[in-house]
Amino acid sequence: MPARRVLTVLVVAVLALGAGACGGGSSSSKHHDDPTSHAKKGGHLTVLAADDVDFVDPAETYYAFGYTVHYAVNRTLYSYGPGDAGRPRPDLAEGAPRVSANGRTVTVRIKPGVRYAPPVEREVVSKDVKYAFERAFSAHVASPYASLYFGDIVGAPAKPGAIADVPGIRTPDDRTIVFRLSRPTALLLTQALAMPISTPVPEEYARRFDAKTP
Secondary structure: OOHHHHHHHHHHHHHHHHHHHHOOOHHHHHHHHOOOOOOOOOOOOOOOOOOOOOOOOOOOOOOHHHHHHHHHHOOOOEEOOOOOOOOOEEOOEOOOOEEOOOOOEEEEEEOOOOEOOOOOOOEOOHHHHHHHHHHHOEOOOOOOOHHHHHOOEOOOOOOOEOOOOOOOEEEEEOOEEEEEEOOOOHHHHHHHOOOHHHOOOOHHHHHHHHOOOO
């Protein structure tokens, strides 16, 4: 074990022993049992972090600090909440995804009435989610994980290039999006739909930025 890690373990152990020693007297047991007994609402919290946000673009962010910002301000099709394990809960989606018997088709319905903030100012539709995936496969946006988790979508580009139609993503109406897969990997896709890549992106606003590498 590296010396630094050994030192960390020892420090934690000493702190734990110290905390245990402080809990002795019965006269102060109530104070120690209730850490909020003297708490006040409000205040200011400063956090020292050893990292920074990687990207704020939903197709590119892939690390914890970026995710923290992303999930606070965007809506993905699904999202993991406290205690969720392997089954994300609907967010932008209306309910659980419908998976075909052969595991090659996943259908998602989108909630009505979800709107963009200005300057777009319209309701989110299924084609926005389709465009979000298509731009993520492009060279200028270059998602670090699009091919890894979504490479089985029929027609997904093998190599990044210009933004192009992905035939395996269909939008039969404004609230329905259908993913067709080349292999029976629907389970992986349904879990990955909680990733930032499923955030809807309005093409009429974003395409001018997606046409070049920032």
